[in-house]
Amino acid sequence: MKKSYDIIIIGGGPAGLAAAVSAYDNGVKDVLVIERDVRLGGILNQCIHNGFGLTRFKESLSGPEYAARFIEEVRARNIEVWTGTTVLSLTKDKQVTVIDPVHGMLVLQAKAVILAMGCRERSRGALNVAGSRPAGIYSAGTAQKYVNIKGFLPGKRVVILGSGDIGLIMARRMTLEGAKVLAVCEIMPYSSGLKRNIAQCLDDFDIPLYLNHTITKIEGEKRVTGVVVSKVDENRQPIAGTEMHFDCDTVLFSVGLIPENELTKEAEVPLSPKTRGAVVYQNRETLVDGIFACGNVLQVHDLVDFVSEEAEVAGRYASKYVLEGKSSACAIDVSAGENVSYALPQKIDKNISGNVKLFFRVTNTFRNCTIKVTSGDRVLLSRKKQICVPGEMETLLLAEQKLQEIDGNIVVSLENEVNV
Amino acid sequence: MFDVIVIGGGVVGGLILRELTEYRLSVCLLEKESDVCMGASKANSGIVHAGYDAMPGSLKAKFNVLGSEMMEGVTAELGVKYRRNGALVVAFSQEEIATLQTLKKRGEENGVKGLEIVQQEELRTMEKNISDTALAALYAPTSGVVCPYELSIAAIGNAMDNGAALYNDFDVTSIARKADEKGETYVVCSKNGQEVEGRYIVNCAGLNSGAIAALVGDDLCVGARKGEYVLLDRESGDFVSHTLFFTPTKLGKGILVTQTADGNILLGPTADERTADTQTTAQGLAFVIEKAKKMTKNPPLYNTITSFAGIRAYSDRHDFVLEESKTAQGVFHCAGIESPGLTASPAIAKYVVETWLSQKMPLVKNKKFNGTRKPDYFFKNLTLEEKNAIIKTDPSYGKIVCRCEQITEGEILRAIRENPPARDIDGVKRRTRSGMGRCQGGFCQPYVAELLAKEQGIELFEVTKNGKGSSLLTGVTK
Known part of the structure; x- marks a missing residue:
């Protein structure tokens, strides 16, 4: 049996699929995509709402439709795909240990690896929410799977904690399925979801959004019977006397996504504590030679369109790495300055030609602000923005010639006139 | 008609059941819940205590040391993970250092082997993340960790493989005496109308052992103590390697920081005797975290994966109750099996069968008994x-x-x-x-x-x- 490949891509979701097509089209044909689910497409398969592809295809697709376009591209190229296969471990020498019912357990060798494992939801347990542990507590994505894939309703009276996009989407979805969504609570003073989702999923259905509120107690012995919701102060601590009680049978948690980097850590790939994904160059190569990362395993994106774009970069350069055998180096460090929570890529290799697109998120809601990219005293780029919110990723394009002119490191920051 | 009915499918009931199947007896287990191991045995610290805590002469001391010695063999047979990771009882003041000496002496009196006092410098090499304010510790190399529900389930599963019957959803509501030609028997009925008859009864009903005792006319005072825990991801599993205890005070052993048998890090428990529910509280979890921060430097709380609470039953005698009913011959109570109950459980099981039951009826070895079980993992x-x-x-x-x-x-x-x-x-x-x-x-x-x-x-x-x-x-x- 064939046990070595030029490029092994771990994950057959939007990132893995786009990376595979890109790697192939850039000259490396010996590519294997490994997907743990029985079908390709990743989390898109359960995202049956529309709004995917607006940026890339200029049309509004459902998740499965968006995935199908890439699956077709992969099929058209006859790229080898293993589904129902789980990667158990990865080494820095790019040995990939896999298991599935057909191949059994075996060790594959790759010249380059593209990490495209996506992310997972933070669970109730991670938050130490007090109370009981009955049935009826789900992360929003698990509820989405039950509703959209399995065809079952997880509950009838629902309180949602966290206003991330999946939580917002599920507020609407549960309502459409006949459940009553009593409240969406958000501990922060702003939602981490897209503005369009607040409008289309909450406002249009009269679902109240409680900012600066959190669930302080879950009740019910066998099944959830209610929750206590409290207002929080500026330190996000519950304020006594502000408790509200909701009778509900279900609590959904949409409290953040965590890149699934267990394999990445095993391969000794350095991670950024801010993104919880790998530290990468602009070509999405990590600090381990020949291991690339893209999509939500690298940074949690707002839109799948950006995942595909990032994956194409990783695919192209993984292909180049296989053909030329050269790793990234000669780096400019990129760091997050004032009011910016992270910036990516964290490293820029000046020998890689082309402009560099910087991705970053801000730490709060800012109006009439200025985004700046600086190197020492020198301002490389400055953009005025009417509004910046943490829930929406910002991008800036750094021209190649500007990069050639500098020799210091780069800081991305936000100058703020009015903080709302 | 069973020879022996065991009430309560926790670790004590489970190991007694298994011990019984070593003999030619017909035995059954009555469990109130839909699954076994749903009470104290499913949510506790999982520590196999060395035995320096209990007062010399107490049942706790006797069965702790015996159980600790048996644990390696029992877990090996049942394919249950067990590791002697050693415990450190950590002192933060001169007064506590003095208490360590008392504990060491007490442990030696109880027959605990290998106890030694380690000073700050050595303590720091043993535990890289120990707090800078920790001064010394009592090192108990025989202390270990085991997964309490894994052990309970394995014991019950092995007993069933050897012929024991399991009745789930059997919430005992009455125990009636009945006489036949061979003597007295008991008819045990459940809330949902199930009925079993047997000659001997072993009460291992944990929190409900007082209520079961009352059904045969005994007065056992069994209270409930809630303990809240925080569990960290296995990724942080090497944060500590030993089980770290605070020096015990009058209020008890306090919270611990330990690696579990499965390689997670466990923080807890609190000790709250006001309620018998298993709800976690904001105050309780905050207390656990505060103590973990006192014991260790920067515990990796970002890797918290869940928090939970368990209930331990305790007797007002503050020792194990291991005795035959005063009113109903042939009924034996195992009650108030609080810490170190998990450690003591294999020894309690042996005692109940070999010492008590053997005096009641002739015990013949079951030649077909196979005590080994394929590990779940x-x-x-x-x-x-x-x-x-x-x-x-x-x-x-x-x-x-x-x-x-x-x-x-x-x-x-x-x-x-x-x-x-x-x-x-x-x-x-x-x-x-x-x-x-x-x-x-x-x-x-x-x-x-x-x-x-x-x-x-x-x-x-x-x-x-x-x-x-x-x-x-x-x-x-x-």
Whole structure:
């Protein structure tokens, strides 16, 4: 049996699929995509709402439709795909240990690896929410799977904690399925979801959004019977006397996504504590030679369109790495300055030609602000923005010639006139 | 008609049941809940105590030391993870250092081997993350960790494999005496109308052991103490390697920081005697975290995967109650089995059968008894070749269902099919660790639910989290 490949891509979701097509089209044909689910497409398969592809295809697709376009591209190229296969471990020498019912357990060798494992939801347990542990507590994505894939309703009276996009989407979805969504609570003073989702999923259905509120107690012995919701102060601590009680049978948690980097850590790939994904160059190569990362395993994106774009970069350069055998180096460090929570890529290799697109998120809601990219005293780029919110990723394009002119490191920051 | 009825499917009841099947006896286990191991044995610290805590001469001291010595053998037979990681009782003041000497002396009197006092410098080399303010510690090398529910379930499963009967959902409401030609027997009835008859009864009902005792006319005062815990991801598993205790005060042993048998880090428990529920509280969890921060430098709380609370039963005698009923001959009470009850359980089991029951009736060895059980985690430890051999004959072992703990479909099916069968999500979780990891079942739960539905011939919406009333789903979509 064939046990070595030029490029092994771990994950057959939007990132893995786009990376595979890109790697192939850039000259490396010996590519294997490994997907743990029985079908390709990743989390898109359960995202049956529309709004995917607006940026890339200029049309509004459902998740499965968006995935199908890439699956077709992969099929058209006859790229080898293993589904129902789980990667158990990865080494820095790019040995990939896999298991599935057909191949059994075996060790594959790759010249380059593209990490495209996506992310997972933070669970109730991670938050130490007090109370009981009955049935009826789900992360929003698990509820989405039950509703959209399995065809079952997880509950009838629902309180949602966290206003991330999946939580917002599920507020609407549960309502459409006949459940009553009593409240969406958000501990922060702003939602981490897209503005369009607040409008289309909450406002249009009269679902109240409680900012600066959190669930302080879950009740019910066998099944959830209610929750206590409290207002929080500026330190996000519950304020006594502000408790509200909701009778509900279900609590959904949409409290953040965590890149699934267990394999990445095993391969000794350095991670950024801010993104919880790998530290990468602009070509999405990590600090381990020949291991690339893209999509939500690298940074949690707002839109799948950006995942595909990032994956194409990783695919192209993984292909180049296989053909030329050269790793990234000669780096400019990129760091997050004032009011910016992270910036990516964290490293820029000046020998890689082309402009560099910087991705970053801000730490709060800012109006009439200025985004700046600086190197020492020198301002490389400055953009005025009417509004910046943490829930929406910002991008800036750094021209190649500007990069050639500098020799210091780069800081991305936000100058703020009015903080709302 | 059974020779012996065991009431309560926790670790004590489970190990007694197994001990009974070593003899030619017909035995059964009555469990109130839909699964075994649903009380104190499912949520405690999982420590196999060395034995320096208990007062010399107490039942706790005697059975702790005996149980600790037996644990390695019992867990090996049952295929249960057990590790002697050693314990450190840490002192933060001169007064506490003095207490360490008392503990050491007490431990030596109890027969605990290898106790020594380690000074700050050595302590720091033993535990890299110990607090800078820790001054010294009592080192107990024989202390260990075991997974309490793994042990309980394995013991009951092994007993069932050797012929014991299990009655679930058997909430005992009455115990009536009846006489036959051989003497007196007992008829035990449940809330839902089940009935079993037996000659001897062993009461291991944990929190309810007082209520069971009352049914035969005994007055045992059994209280409940809640303990809250915080559990950290295995990724942080090397944060500490020993079990770290605070120096005990009049208020008890306080919270601990330990590696678990499965390689997680466990912080807790609190000790709250005001309520008998298993709800966590903001204050309780904050207390656990505060103490963990006192014991260690920067505990990796960002890797918290869950928090939970367990209930321990204690007797007002503050010692184990191991005695025959004063009013009902042939009924034996094991009550107030609080810490070090888990450690003591194998020794208690031996005592109940070999010392008490053997005086009541002649015991004949069961030649067919097989005390070994294939470990639940056996697949993980196989070589690549061995795994492939299994996958070839049973491809379900090639399908990973729980990605965080890397649990296969084959392992889950085995938990649903083997003794004592898992019937719900939590039952699968306790037997396989599917859902125990960092995503807390977010990904695997729908998959496990489908396997449970298929294997039991029920609809997906009938699958429960932990028995009646805990349905996962409320209906179908439009």
